[in-house]
Amino acid sequence: VERYWDHDTVGALVASPANPTGTVLDREALAGLSRATRAHNGHLVVDEIYHGLTYGMDAPSALEVDDQAFILNSFSKYFGMTGWRLGWLVAPPAAIPELEKLAQNLYISAPSMAQHAALACFEPRTIEILEERRAEFARRRDFLLPALRELGFGITVEPQGAFYLYADISKFGGDAFAFCRHFLETEYLAITPGIDFGRHQASHHVRFAYTQSLPRLQEAVERIARGLRSWQG
Numbered sequence: 001v002e003r004y005w006d007h008d009t010v011g012a013l014v015a016s017p018a019n020p021t022g023t024v025l026d027r028e029a030l031a032g033l034s035r036a037t038r039a040h041n042g043h044l045v046v047d048e049i050y051h052g053l054t055y056g057m058d059a060p061s062a063l064e065v066d067d068q069a070f071i072l073n074s075f076s077k078y079f080g081m082t083g084w085r086l087g088w089l090v091a092p093p094a095a096i097p098e099l100e101k102l103a104q105n106l107y108i109s110a111p112s113m114a115q116h117a118a119l120a121c122f123e124p125r126t127i128e129i130l131e132e133r134r135a136e137f138a139r140r141r142d143f144l145l146p147a148l149r150e151l152g153f154g155i156t157v158e159p160q161g162a163f164y165l166y167a168d169i170s171k172f173g174g175d176a177f178a179f180c181r182h183f184l185e186t187e188y189l190a191i192t193p194g195i196d197f198g199r200h201q202a203s204h205h206v207r208f209a210y211t212q213s214l215p216r217l218q219e220a221v222e223r224i225a226r227g228l229r230s231w232q233g
Contacts, residue, residue, distance in 0.1 A: 001036035011070070012037050015047035017059055020166040020197050020207040022159020024059045034066035045070040049087075052078030052130070054161040055138045068092045075114075077162075078130060079121045084114040137163050140210035140217055147221045148208065151228060165208045166194075168201075172231060176206050182231050187223040 001012050012033060016025040025033075030046070037044045046062040048071055062069040074087030091099055103109075120126055144165060149155055154168030169179055176193040183189040194205030210217060 001033065001040075005040050005042070009040070009042060011043040011045050013045040013047070015049070016062075017050040017054060017159075017161025019050065019162050020164045020192070020194075021157045022162045022164055022166070023157055024054060024057065024160040027060045027065055030060060030062050031065040034062070034069065038066075038068075043068060043070055043092075045072070047072045049074045050077050050162040053134055053137060053163060055134075055141065055159075057160055059161055063090065070095070075118050075121060078134075079118070080130070080133070081114070081118065081121070084111075084117065086110050086114040086118055136214075137210065140212075140214055141165075143214060144208065144210050144217055144221070148224075151221070151225055163210050165210070166197075167206055167208060168204055169206055170204045172228060174231070175203050177203075179231065180206055183224070183227045186230055187227040189220060189223050189227065 005012075014025065014033060016030070017023065030044075034044050044062060044066055046069055048059070048061060051059050051061070051073065061071065063071060069090075070092070071090040072087070073090075075081040075084060076087070089099065121130075141159060141163070145155060145158065148165060148167055152171045154170065155165055156168070157166060159165060169176060172179070177195060180191045180193045183191050192207040192209075194202035194207070197207065212220070
């Protein structure tokens, strides 16, 4: 924060759990970010859209350490309502009037149908289904992580949340964008190049998503192994 804060900066935006790494910030890290932003009279903005999708731990909310933080969340990930365009923002009371102006001019309100559908998310049986789904994501992660490492992908950050693996492809050579295109055209596998998530070391990182069933992931690993052989020629 100290390194990048300048006269135009008003806040720091982070995500926890994060896309693409799956990193979860603990209370100490969130508190440190809060202190750093407040020291500059700024705000901490935290994307918590993957809250609920954690494995072996809980992700603390930034509100536990900073009641002036801005919290972004949605029904898209944990609740599986991607495409319904329904989410929420928790903000300091002083910011609400200006946020209301933005909302009124950008989208007015969420569709009533989506709001009614979201109510079902809080039914006990729905929560049971969602927890079963989280356990399934954990099984997929536990399969895909060692499988990719065995193939030679560098995965230094073991994901604690979300449903992604961010892998270093330096061992295989070449550019991440070309690497992803190769697998799409030869093995019909969709892998995301690192440039989609920022510039830092983007040219030799790719993201895998474990949003498919375990049998499909097993087939994907076989295709990756075959695709690596043709990539390296």
